[in-house]
Every structure is written in C-alpha cells, then in structure tokens.
Amino acid sequence: MQATGPIVVEFMSYGCAHCRTLEPVLQQVAEMVKSKEEIFRVNIAVEQELSDRYHVQGTPTLIMFLHGREVGRFEGPPPTMESILAAVTQPFES
C-alpha cells in the first residue's frame, strides 16, 4: 500500500453472502467519505497473495491504512451504515 492518504481496503469475495449484504452499504459510505478517503476492494479469490500478506482470516475484512501502515481492522462488520461509517473513519481520527 504505497498511498500516503487514508485508504480503506475491503477484502471480499463475490461468493460470500455477508459481502453481498455489505456491498450496498459500503457503496453509500464510499460516496459519503470520498472527499477524505478512498475505498478499494480486493477479491481474495483472485489476490490470494495480498490477502496472505495482510493475514486476512475471512471475508469481509476492512483494513484501514494511513501512510501505508495498517491503522485499523474490522472483520465481519455488521452491514449497517453507522458501523461501517465508524469503522472506516474512526481509525484515521486517533
């Protein structure tokens, strides 16, 4: 993760039902925070090396990076606007 700004990476897979439930919420949150941070999606079925490197144990996992360093992680977040918004903003506030 070379970027210096706040980055959120969702490790997911299309076959994961919980990722499917999370998707519309994450899209809305991405729209809300797009001026401050960027949200990317990594498909663990395709990018296995990347998910191994970041020790992803399951999907969905949200990892927050600042200056290329992991500052937060949320595994299996509940698919609600409040929890996702908090998950992708709070690690960058501290």
Added chain:
Amino acid sequence: MRQIKPILLFNDECAVCRRIGHWVEKSAQSKSGETSITVRPIGDDPAALLSLHPGLDIWGAYETIHVLMPDGSMKLGGEAVAEVLRDLPNTKWFTSSFALRIFGFRPFQMLLNLGYAILADVRPLFGCESCGTTSVWVRSIRRFFTWTKAIFGEKRHPSPHFTARPRVAP
C-alpha cells in the same frame, strides 16, 4: 459467439451447488456425448459474466440460481430449476406439469419455487460455507446438527467467510 444452449450458472463456492452442478452436467449428456445445457461456475470475474449477458450482475448471480437462455432472456430461482429439468433427458418428461395452470395458478411451479427456496435456505447445513447467515427456521436444525456432531466427535472446519458479528482488532 452465438449461444445455442441454455447456460446454468452455479455457485462454485457452495458445496451443495457444486454437487448439483456436476450432477446436471453429467445428466445433460446424451449417449452420443452431446449436452443439452452448458454448466459453468459463476467465478470471480464480473466482466466475464457481463460478456455472457449484459444484464447479469455477479452479486445477483451468487444470490439466486440463473439460467441464461439462447434467446437472450434469463430465468431465475424456481423458473431456472424448471428450465434445467426441462433440458435434462431423464427429467424432461414431467416438466410439462410446471406450465399447468389451475385458476390462473401454476401449482407445480409454485411447489418447485418453494422447494428451491427451502434448499437455498438449508444449504449451510450441507456444507455451504459461503451462503451466509442461516434463516431463523434453519438455525434450530443447525443447532441440532452441531449438537449431534459434538456427541459423535466430528471436528468443525472454520469457514473462510465471516458472519455479521462485530469484532474489532486493534
């Protein structure tokens, strides 16, 4: 390339769907080796799916069974199951019943839709690790399964997918 046979898309991350997909693939072969339906996994490439059908969304494909028809239409859920059964040499004999209408209803198709909905709900009991949180009515059956497995000492295998439970790591 022009599509000449229906295409059944199955969830290759779900053990139940994989088994059914392989059964359809085997059953669709005639003695001469010809197949009446193409069976393919949904996979991980949204663009590849869009090349099959412009209205095909990968999330939707994983959510419910899809059959892509040669005329460009798509059949979903119980209607897709009926189409698959219509295309198999061993099952097509009874599939005319799905079109039978009584007072405007199609009772056999409704039964098939119900059967599909139940199967979709109970898949986690039969090894689907990607089917998400089980429905409320399935949970009690699952608890019973877990309880009996614990009694007979079967080991649990961790799922690669999380269910909705908050867990924050520092």
